[in-house]
Every structure is written in structure tokens, then in C-alpha cells.
Amino acid sequence: LLHTNDEHSHLIGLGPEVDDFPTPAAAGAGIKGGASRRSVVLKAERDAAKSAGADSLTVSAGDNMMGSLTQIAATTVSPDYRSLKLLNYDITTLGNHEFDYGPAGLAAIIGAAKASPEGVPNIVASNIHFAGTTDASxxxxxxxNNTDSSKPIHGKFVITTPSGIKVGFIGIMGADAQAVAPAAAPTTFSLPAGATTDNRVAVLAQIFDDVQPFVDSLRRDDKVDLVVALSHSGADLSNEAKSEDIAIAQNVSGLDVIVSGHSHSDFPAKLYKNLHTNKDVLVQQAGRFGDQVGRIYLTVNGDHSISFDMANSKLIPVTDTTAPSDDAVNTLVGGTVQALESAPIPGQTLSFMQYTLGEILAPAAPGALAHTGDYYNYPVATLPFDVDNSSKFQETELIDLITDANLAAANSPLLGITTDLAAEGYGATRVPALRKGLTGKLGFADLFAAVPLGGSPKTGTPGYPLCRFGIYLAEVKAAFEVTAGYAYTGHEDFFLVPSGFKFQYDTTRAAFNPNGDPTDRNNGRVVRIWQLKPAALAAGTYDGPDATTWDLKFDATLATPAAPGLPAGWLDNPLKLVRVVATYYIASFATFAGVKLKALHDTMPTLADGVPVPGNDPAATILKRPAALGGTEIKEWESLAAYLHAQGTVPARYNKADPAGAIPRRAICIGANSTAAAGGNCSK
Structure with missing residues (x-):
């Protein structure tokens, strides 16, 4: 079995893309992945297997799309599914990001692939449940039941190899994956009656129940020799106890192999005993972004038992030492870029790249397109260093940069409004760094890859729009408690970092109780909160000394009220309205967590400040440009690009190696679990 997972539209090599397209990187440039290189590696592995007298199958564990600029062509060109066909993948499954454009969007992507010369790969999804309404397509x-070959998605699937081995496949959307797929609605996955997706234990138990009948049917009805789960659930060697794919291996009987995805892990082959059958189940995951190919060697014995060759089951790097020599794949990639640069958006005269660069550079224009890739790799800013994003459970320079850009966008003079706070989560940032590469220029495609996710619930256009809404100051503290508590329970995607505010937290304190008093200074781990002084906010000064830059708003050590009417610990009214900008993704999760969004009159003129947003619908709070500028939504990648383009050169405060870039400076851990007692990162 040859496998990958979480390719995330990375058809061009990483490190950065501008160094690999349109001219491929030379060996030693540091580029990883790329569909053409992966094709060469896969062919070499298949040829080696054939020479050894072995069959081979090539599979993916999902999240084939959403992660690079080429994804914009998903519903028209469908480059990700077409590339899987060109690379001779036999089957894939659905990950949470296949649903970023909603169920109808995924249907359109599949339809575009089906209509192409390459066609659509087989897809297996065993624990998917449809509402039959807006997901009807x-x-x-x-x-x-795998009885209709005209349909591309199957509850189970069987492939017979050239030597006659019958391999059965199931596809699994894991508990964490479905919890971070809000755009999948009304489609659901394994959700027990009365439960919500944040109850991971109950959802995982339901997954066992949902997929077991498919495994049993493959064994009983299809008489397969081998059962493989393509599982978008996750496996992590540093936290095996909470790794969903290990739990699936132990609790779903009849499985032989789990090809894991979702956690973006380097997880070499490891065997786990099934608790019901005592049989070995092999679990392996091959990194992310196509930077590795997994190989699993196994033998189906005459007595129907399975023998695993652990020494030959490994992860194979895909690097620039392999020439990207698959002409068909290169043609698909080049054609996709050309479509983004030249093909008009349906109903418009401009291409996607012309339109997007026009929004970013306004009132200037990007100029005429001279060569393929000029718009795709448009130099947004000079990048003299890497902007780091490599650490979990920590503030990073990249998250600081993104939140600063969003806050700047929401305070643009063109809008004529004031916004106090921006916040972003670690899970929404999709690259380990913005890399300076060989050119020292940050191309638009590489910037896009940092924040590529989602789509608009209003317009259907790609990319999460920014939303602007009010919440109480006490709710700001509760949001920071997500970083201080919930993120440390295996949910690092929800490590929130602000701009406009900063906070300290202590993980030796009891976690926040959402059913308790949110104004109680002893409820939770957040011990101090500061807000930018108005003058600093107006000047775009987002970091600086406390005395000149920050106003203290909350201090849990203050047992005596700071002023009459204020609860102890609060130096400002906890019911003060704070004006927030965040992506639709973050705003949606805020509502799922019980936050009641409040209207802001200057962007919702029919409502007064502080009244509830109708239906608590974050889509009602989407931030738009003034009507004179088209009234269009502001996408997160547009705010990031506009902010950096205005800077010209990426400022030193986002350089990890520069004293100005020292972190943490906004999400600061103190106490016994901190790397520095006065303020550092938390060890747990």
C-alpha cells in the first residue's frame, strides 16, 4: 500500500512556491513535495513492487484540497481530484476540508472532475449522513452499498489486485475532524442523538458503531482478504492515548490497516492489538502536503492471516532531489495557474487573480500579465527573514502578523470605524512559516497558503470573510480562557492569539467553568488582560511597553474592587462592549461555544450597538467594503496581503531572531508551568 494524506492542494512544491513555479527548483533548494515529484516517487515504488512480484495500491486519507492558491479553481478545474487520477490513486476519502465550500460545493468539485479527461477518483465515506435538503446534490x-458504479462516493469499496487479492476499503471522518467542519452542515457524520461534536468521547464511540457494519459486510458479503480504513481521524506518537486512529484500531474489529490522516503527523508504521479479536492492526500516517509517501508492505497468507513487513514499511521523503518530470501533471498545474490568471470569473470580465490583486492594491492595478505565474507569484512585500509558525500551544510571529493585519483592515480609514480586538486560532494558519526562499520576496501564492481556508456563507466565494461584532469584556476573558484551558486538552487548533489586547494565564489554576460566574476573578486561568491605549490603536502600534501602550483591564490578584460597582479584579466594566474582528470561522465557533454576538451600529446600521445579532448568525456580521468600493467582503488573505503591501518590507517585529520579534508578548504563560516565571510559554 502506497499512501499520502492531507495533500491540501499543494500541487507545487513547498518552501516557497515562488521558488518552484514556473521554473522548478534545482536539487538542494529546500523544496518539499509537489505533485509531479510525488508522481515520480510513486512510480518508482510501484515499479519496485512489481519487480519484487508484489501488487500495489495507492490511496489517500483525505483533505486532498484546501491549502494553496490552486484550490480556487476547485469548482471549475478540480485540479486536486484530477491530479489524484493522473498520479494513479486507486481511492481516497473525505476529510473535513473537502467541505470548506459546503456540500453543494463539494458536489460541484466532484462534477468538474468527472467531466474532465482524467475523471474523478473513487471516494469512500462510511460514516456520512445526509439531510437531503441543501446537501441533496x-x-x-x-x-x-457499493452497488452503483456510476456514483463516485461509496459507503464501502472493493478493489481486486492483479493477483486476485480482494481489498476492502472504508472511509472515516474522525471526531475532531467533524468538529472542525462547520461548513459541512446540514451533512453530519457520527453524531449520537442529543450530543454535539465537541463531545469527542461520545462521537468516537458512535464512529465505532457506524463503521463496524461496513467492515462486517466487507468480510461477510464481499469476502475480502484485507480491510483498509482510510481514516481522517489522527495519530500522534507524542499523544497515543488521545489518537483517534489508535482507538479505532483497538475498537473496530476486522480491520487490518489504518491509513491515517488529519493530524499532519509523521507516524511510522506501528501495530496495535484489537481489543475484540487480539489481531494486529497497522497504523501509519505520512506527514502532510504530499511531502512524504507512505509505504506499507504486507502479505496475505493462505490461511487468510496478514503478515506485516515492518522493516520495509516506512515514510519516503519527497524532496527536490527528485526532478518533477511528470509532463501530464506539470501541464495540469500550469493550466490551473493560467486559469486563475486569465479565465474570467463567471459573470465578470476579470480573472480571479486580476480581481483579487485589484482589491489588495487599490487604487493601483497589478499591470499586464507578461508570463504565466506573474500574478500567481505577485510580489506582495520584501521578506528578509522567515516568519515562524512552527510551535503548537504558543503564540507565533505568523499569528501575530495575521491578527495585526485583520485589526488594521477593520480600522482602515476607508471604513471610517474603530475596532478594538482581532483574534485568530492556530488551526486556521496552514504553513509552518512564511519563507523568504531564494527571491527574498513574498509572493501572493505563498501568502495565500498561510490563510487559505473556507468560503462565504453569503456569496459562496472562496475564503473566510472577516466578521465584525461586539462582545462583552467578560466574554473577551472567556475567549482567552479557550487558549488557557480548552487548547491544552488536545485542541491546539483553538489556541487563540489577539491583536489589540494581550493577556497572561497560569495553567496551574483550575480551568474556566463556563457555567460559573464569568466575572469571578477566580474562575479560570486568565489572570491579567490589557487593552491597547486608544492612541496606540489609532497609530497602528500593536506592541510596546505597558506604560505607553497598554491599559490594564483585569487583574485576578486584586481582591478589592477598583471602583464602586466593579467586581473584584476588574479595572473596567466587564459588560463594556468590545468591538471585535475575526474570520467567519472563528465567529462561528464562538456562537457554537455559546457566545451571543452583539450588533455594532456602524456596520449594522439597522441595529443599535449591543443588541443581539438576529439569530446569533455570524453571517450577518460579515465586514464589507464601502459601497463606493464595490461593497465586497473582505477576505482574510486580502487583509494580510494589503497590510504587508502597505509595509513594503515585512517589519522586524515578526522576525523570531530579532529582539523586536521576541514572543510571547500577547498570550503569555506565567507560573510554575511557564518556561519563564515572569512570562513565557506553558510546558503543559
């Missing part, structure tokens, strides 16, 4: 493509 996707449901129409689903064949639950």
Missing part, C-alpha cells in the same frame, strides 16, 4: 453522488 452531494447525496445524489453517494452509493452506500
Amino acid at each position: 452531494l447525496q445524489a453522488l453517494y452509493d452506500v
